[in-house]
Amino acid sequence: MRVRRRRIVERQMTPRNLLQIVTENEPFVTTFLSTCTHLPGCVTVSNTMTSNTTPDHDPVELGELERDILSIVWRMGNVTAEQVREELDRPLKDSTVRTVLRRLEEKGYLAHTLENRTFFYQPAESRQRVAGRAVKRIVDWFCEGSVEELLVGMVDSKVLDRAELQRLADRITAAQKNHAPGKKGV
Secondary structure (H helix, E strand, O other): OOEEOOOEEEOOOOHHHHHHHHHHOOOOOEEEEEEOOOOOOOEEEEEEEOOOOOOOOOHHHOOHHHHHHHHHHHHHOOEOHHHHHHHOOOOOOHHHHHHHHHHHHHOOOEEEEEEOOEEEEEEOOOHHHHHHHHHHHHHHHHOOOOHHHHHHHHHHOOOOOHHHHHHHHHHHHHHHHHOOOOOOOO
16 A cells, blocks of 8 residues: 655635545545634645555465554454554554554555544454355365365365264355345345
């Protein structure tokens, strides 16, 4: 992800000018607008982030701290950097937590909103979707792309028992029925 920082300050900013700035920057993921208190009619548009990455970052490449923070965000849903820092099992500086949150956002795992100058982070992707990408990488690496080979290996290694395998088969059958031609998927 590339970060473009723009600082546009104009006296007598009109709603039309503001709308034009926001419209021109539509491809940007987020734009933070704040009103200048010292200049009447002045608007600052800053910290505009563009996304030239896809949410296809390889989850296998996430570090331990990134995985820990991502788990906290998935569990809590909508959190501040301070809440994440308090939830971690180890003492870290606030700047470290903020840096990791920013990097997770750049990689496509998190999104944020701004409320009263506080960043609130939320998952951009579900835990299941990220796990699916990680498993796909493992299947590609070790099983030459064969999910069947992976499942057989999991049963042989006693990672999955027969009952869990049957539950998976039932879920797959149900999903196929929901996505059958002529039926609208869920």
